[in-house]
Amino acid sequence: MKIFIDPGHGGPDPGAVGNGVTEEFVNLNVALELERLLREAGYETMIYRTTSDENVLENKNADLRNRAQMANNWNADYFISIHTNSSVRPDAQGVEAYVYRLGGTSERLAQSIVNSISNELGSRNRGVMQANFAVLRRTNMPAVLVELGYLTNSTEALNLNSPAWQRAVAAAIFNGIVNAVGLPRPR
Numbered sequence: 001m002k003i004f005i006d007p008g009h010g011g012p013d014p015g016a017v018g019n020g021v022t023e024e025f026v027n028l029n030v031a032l033e034l035e036r037l038l039r040e041a042g043y044e045t046m047i048y049r050t051t052s053d054e055n056v057l058e059n060k061n062a063d064l065r066n067r068a069q070m071a072n073n074w075n076a077d078y079f080i081s082i083h084t085n086s087s088v089r090p091d092a093q094g095v096e097a098y099v100y101r102l103g104g105t106s107e108r109l110a111q112s113i114v115n116s117i118s119n120e121l122g123s124r125n126r127g128v129m130q131a132n133f134a135v136l137r138r139t140n141m142p143a144v145l146v147e148l149g150y151l152t153n154s155t156e157a158l159n160l161n162s163p164a165w166q167r168a169v170a171a172a173i174f175n176g177i178v179n180a181v182g183l184p185r186p187r
């Protein structure tokens, strides 16, 4: 079973910034830990970037196309994009996920990941919503974009910046994936 992991942003685009914490690094740390857990469990994985700027294109739209294209060319079974949120309201908090269309495998997978993060880490469960994001629209396989929490919320920014919390949320995403799609057959 092939899982493509997309750590959001990187290169010229740091993503959201809040309370001194920058999104691209949170996304990357969580994605790398998620990849480690998936490989250990026998999934095949591909990750878009393992550093701040690896593979990341200067042009934002071209870069988003490139992420989807790489997953499509590899024939990934599932696409997981990892992001961190921001809001003009400092009290906004919680975990949410996006899919291109509600009602299918993507939504089941997204719901499982969001529930797992909320149950295991106590984050407010903001549910699964539909969004016309390029990486969701352009991927040929079930695709989920998860927003782990809000950098603009001081409590969540502390968590998102903590290596222990990053490992815990990666484990929660892993459990959400296993619960939704099952473990790979032993090779």
Ligand SMILES: [Zn+2]
Pocket (backbone or CB within 6 Å): 008, 009, 015, 016, 023, 083, 084
């Ligand atoms: Zn983002």
